[in-house]
Amino acid sequence: MPAYLIGIDVGTSSAKTLVMDERGNIVFTIAPEYDFATPRPGWAECNPEDWWTAILAALKAVFEQTDVRAEDIAGIGLTGQMHGLVLLDAAGQVLRPCIMWNDQRTAQQCAAITGKVGARRVLELTGNPVLSGFTAPKVVWVRENEPEIFAQAAKILLPKDYIRYRLSGEYFTDVSDASGMALLNVAKRDWSNEMLEACGIPRSWMAEVTESPIASTRVNAAAAALTGLKEGTPIIAGGGDQAAGAVGCGIIQEGIVSATFGTSGVVFAHSDEYRVEPEGRLHAFCHAVPGKWHLMGVMLSAAGSFQWYRNALGGEEIAAGRAIGEDPYTLLTRAAETAPAGSEGLLFLPYLSGERTPHPDPNARGVFFGLSLRHAKPHLTRSVLEGITFGMRDSLELMRGLGIAPTEVIASGGGAKSPFWRQMMADIFGASITTNNASEGAALGAAILGGVGAGVFDSVESACASTLQETSRVEPESAQKLYAALYERYTALYPALKGEFRALARVMEELG
Ligand code: ADP
Structure with missing residues (x-):
């Protein structure tokens, strides 16, 4: 009986859903869309119910438009936009629209948290400064500006973990997505009591946090009835979209770095150790590869x-x-x-x-x-x-300064289409530039993590080896x-x- 894996990416504007077979072939993709609102300049909010509606439509399409049967699905891996705040009451009802990653309302709250904990200590604990997109300052904003809502709060979830909750009724997250909340002790890969206290957030509000390729929970009867999935199908913890995307294009060992030449630019490096750039100029997050970290630079x-x-x-x-x-x-x-x-x-x-x-x-x-x-x-x-x-x-130089020695840079994004530009990248970076066949981004990474969690693949490394192929390589001249x-x-x-x-x-x- 063939085993299929489903990867779901709860993105900013669509819920990309793909089905992959155990050899890494993508057999189906669909991305039902939804909107987000900007109720005031600099604000960005969306309705978690819209994600769920889109995912129900995506799963319906899987069963209607392919031969995949519910009993052939070995596991579901989740990924999504990072940093968003979904606030639930004790009955699991959403209390207000999700405040998204690109919402900029929390400058004051970031400064207050940083003042309380100390900039150096924040960096040590969380691997990053407290940034306005991150989740913790959003919680503080709700406490200060919507006290009647804050009084009812009982749980905080990230976007993909809200979908896990709808599928299973349980509260779990993974270390890579949790790293973007400013609440995780990134070195210890567990919640930081010091950050939680500074933000006035009870630990009981936090989901249980696991490594990314762990089958943390299963589809429950109610979700099975709504989606057509089989009750008991494993749901794998998955990862934030950056970490899952990195798994999807093979950034899973030290020395391999990716450079995405999209509208904005991202340089992403796997790190075997927890390394923090002393001035906080690189993001340091837990990776979706168990027990590993990643560093990331962003060019606007x-x-x-x-x-x-x-x-x-x-x-x-x-x-x-x-x-x-x-x-x-x-x-x-x-x-x-x-x-x-x-x-x-x-x-x-x-x-x-x-x-x-x-x-x-x-x-x-x-x-x-x-x-x-x-x-x-x-x-x-x-x-x-x-x-x-x-x-x-x-x-790349900041990463080299922390002891990362890039032997290979995997280029992607629109700029990597040009062979002339790729040669220039090799000459300027002083490293080999390769491209590979990864084209499905974070949803593919989620399916790979799903396959590892469900036991279809032995490890993230072997899963990537069987799904990715190099398509070009140039050396510095x-x-x-x-x-x-x-x-x-x-x-x-x-x-x-x-x-x-x-x-x-x-x-x-x-x-x-
Ligand atoms: P986004 O981040 O918006 O998804 P893309 O990864 O699609 O963007 O990259 C789009 C950018 O890639 C364009 O703005 C352009 O600068 C660059 N680009 C696209 N095609 C080429 C090409 N053939 N040669 C060089 N650069 C290109």
């Missing part, structure tokens, strides 16, 4: 800078692309290849939306530095790609030396300009 405008460039200065390529049926990005990168490595001394700072890693600074802005009469459009294009890649190297020297100049620019970014922001605020 990575390939997004190239998109800006295409829109602002690539009108010609957009028109030509339309006429000949070519992607304007391909036309731009083809022309950029005609400029020499290093763009003849032209540097680009990609801080178009401010920056997060390594310079958490909302006032930082984009810069072309070193323009001369020699520079033509191909130089500008090339320097944008180089600047983005230097920005990603910043995260001679431009590496020049790029090493230019990277030093690149890193000197932000400190030199920091004060001016602030001064410019002030002028624009007062007079602009």
Whole structure:
């Protein structure tokens, strides 16, 4: 009898659900959508019932549109948007809409928690500063602003764990998702009494926390009747979307790092030990691989800078692309290849939306530095790609500073489509750049974790080995030396300009 695994990703805008067989073939995917609301500027809320409705529709589609039978499903792995606050009363009823990861209302609460515990101690305990997206300051916000709701609260769940609750009636979470709450002792992989006390949260409100590939609970009779799943089907703890996504693309041993060149950029490294960047410039979270951790740097405008460039200065390529049926990005990168490595001394700072890693600074802005009469459009294009890649190297250097030695960087996201850019990544990072066939992201990682928890695979490592294949590889070439020297100049620019970014922001605020 074939064994199938279901991976469910409770995402920001859809519930991606996939079915995978025991050899790693994806046999079905579907992603019913839902919305979130912005009741005030900077707020983001959604209704947990909408996730559940979407998941019921997804499971119905699995049984209606495939030959998979409920008794063939070996396990269900869960993942989802991190950091969201789902607040339940003692009867398990949702008390208010979920306050989501991208909600920014809690600046005051973050400062208060940090003041109480001490910035250094927070970093030591939780691996991160208290950030406004994280769950703990949201709970404090509800206490201060909605005391009548807070008085009824009895449980706190993360989005994917609310779905587990609906499927099983039980309260469980996993270490990787729990790491994004500012309430977990990330070194000990258990709740931190010190953080809970500082936030005024009773420990009894917290779900039981386990490692990610653990079958923590099972589908109950009520959920079986609603979904068509078999009662007793194991539900695996799963992971936060970043950790599950990393499992889905094979970032499961030390030395392997991923660099996602999407609109924003993420550099993600597996770590065998608990390592914390002393200034908190990298996120340090528990990984979904049992007993391991991960480090993560986030660049706000990575390939997004190239998109800006295409829109602002690539009108010609957009028109030509339309006429000949070519992607304007391909036309731009083809022309950029005609400029020499290093763009003849032209540097680009990609801080178009401010920056997060390594310079958490909302006032930082984009810069072309070193323009001369020699520079033509191909130089500008090339320097944008180089600047983005230097920005990603910043995260990699922080990781190297903590003792991570990347031997291989797995590139993904839109920027990794370009072979020219991938060679530039190898030269600038000083590491092999590979791509692989992972395309299903966190939902695939959840299904893999599900397979390990259900006993279909022996370990996360063997599951990844049987589901992932390398699709390209490039090694650093001679431009590496020049790029090493230019990277030093690149890193000197932000400190030199920091004060001016602030001064410019002030002028624009007062007079602009
Ligand atoms: P998102 O993070 O929004 O999902 P993607 O991972 O799809 O974004 O990346 C989109 C970005 O990738 C574009 O803005 C562009 O900068 C870059 N990109 C897309 N296609 C190419 C290409 N063929 N060559 C180089 N860069 C590309």
